Amino acid sequence: MFVTNNTTAAPVGRFAPTPSGRMHLGNVFAALIAWLSVRSRGGSLVLRMEDLDTQRTSDEYAQTLREDLTWLGLDWDWETPPQSRRSEVYDRYFSILEEKGLLYPCYCTRSQLHSVNAPHLSDGTYVYAGTCRDLTSTQRAAFSRAPSWRVRVPDREWVVDDLLQGTYRENLVTDCGDFVVRRADGVYVYQLAVTVDDGEAGVTEVVRGMDLLSSAPRQMYLQSLFGFPHPQYGHVPMLLAPDGRRLSKRDKDLDLGQLRLRMRPEALLGALAHAAKLTDTAQPISARELASLFSWDRLSREAIYLQGEDLL
Numbered sequence: 001m002f003v004t005n006n007t008t009a010a011p012v013g014r015f016a017p018t019p020s021g022r023m024h025l026g027n028v029f030a031a032l033i034a035w036l037s038v039r040s041r042g043g044s045l046v047l048r049m050e051d052l053d054t055q056r057t058s059d060e061y062a063q064t065l066r067e068d069l070t071w072l073g074l075d076w077d078w079e080t081p082p083q084s085r086r087s088e089v090y091d092r093y094f095s096i097l098e099e100k101g102l103l104y105p106c107y108c109t110r111s112q113l114h115s116v117n118a119p120h121l122s123d124g125t126y127v128y129a130g131t132c133r134d135l136t137s138t139q140r141a142a143f144s145r146a147p148s149w150r151v152r153v154p155d156r157e158w159v160v161d162d163l164l165q166g167t168y169r170e171n172l173v174t175d176c177g178d179f180v181v182r183r184a185d186g187v188y189v190y191q192l193a194v195t196v197d198d199g200e201a202g203v204t205e206v207v208r209g210m211d212l213l214s215s216a217p218r219q220m221y222l223q224s225l226f227g228f229p230h231p232q233y234g235h236v237p238m239l240l241a242p243d244g245r246r247l248s249k250r251d252k253d254l255d256l257g258q259l260r261l262r263m264r265p266e267a268l269l270g271a272l273a274h275a276a277k278l279t280d281t282a283q284p285i286s287a288r289e290l291a292s293l294f295s296w297d298r299l300s301r302e303a304i305y306l307q308g309e310d311l312l
């Protein structure tokens with residue numbers, strides 16, 4: 001079943017990896033589903049390197065990511081410039097927020113934010129208490145340090161109609177608070193960059209890991225301010241080790257550097273597709289062959305436990 005904003009034109013999906021290391025299995029799985037969803041319907045894919053954190057990311061990792069996607073058989077139609085080179089574009093969107101009177105400087109330090117006894121979201125983001133929201137210009141002038149910039153959020157509900165997770169609702173006032181769009185060092189944050197990049201690339205479908213579901217309402221809010229249509233969201237389950245741990249870049253034996261030494265891409269895709277309930281057996285299979293079998297209805301909604309016989 002598909003509910004999209006764009007039912008007539010072919011879908012446009014995206015890969016948006018962070019080039020901070022080799023892809024691990026969780027990244028591979030999210031990329032595979034993003035690719036299958038779009039390719040099974042004759043759509044196109046855009047690749048974008050999310051390298052805002054220039055300390056942790058590198059061009060070498062970006063190049064290895066491209067090679068790993070190619071090895072897996074997951075192709076893309078074009079690549080947009082990496083986020084680290086787009087700060088002038090983000091400046092323009094920052095100005096839109098400024099002109100709407102929605103921005104204000106925040107002088108809170110990290111320890112102040114974390115000491116506030118506030119609930120926090122599953123992604124670790126604290127609900128901002130609005131401490132700097134109504135400072136006077138005299139109060140602002142008294143701070144000597146550079147501020148971060150926050151966008152005011154409206155008191156309304158955002159509904160994510162997710163292809164896999166069903167309906168997810170958030171009111172940003174109670175679930176997040178006014179959030180940072182530009183850090184004190186001038187670097188734009190993920191939420192703003194991803195909204196601008198997906199919007200400008202005409203992305204109609206955002207498929208990514210479940211850990212980013214709680215970001216979707218912030219991105220929907222920014223889309224509405226920038227005049228971009230909301231894409232269809234699909235947040236895929238996390239892959240877990242047999243002991244319930246989430247796989248991460250620390251699981252070196254499950255990153256593509258290691259996996260490529262010990263298996264063919266078809267064997268890896270076959271094992272992943274089976275673990276996700278897309279196929280009845282773990283037989284080796286190519287991405288192209290999987291595209292002809294793909295259906296969102298078959299895909300497991302639950303966290304996927306990798307078993308010894310899968311890949312470990």
Ligand code: GLU
Nearest residue numbers: 016017018050194208212
């Ligand atoms: N760059 C993020 C990551 O590698 C994904 C962001 C997104 O898909 O919106 O986890």
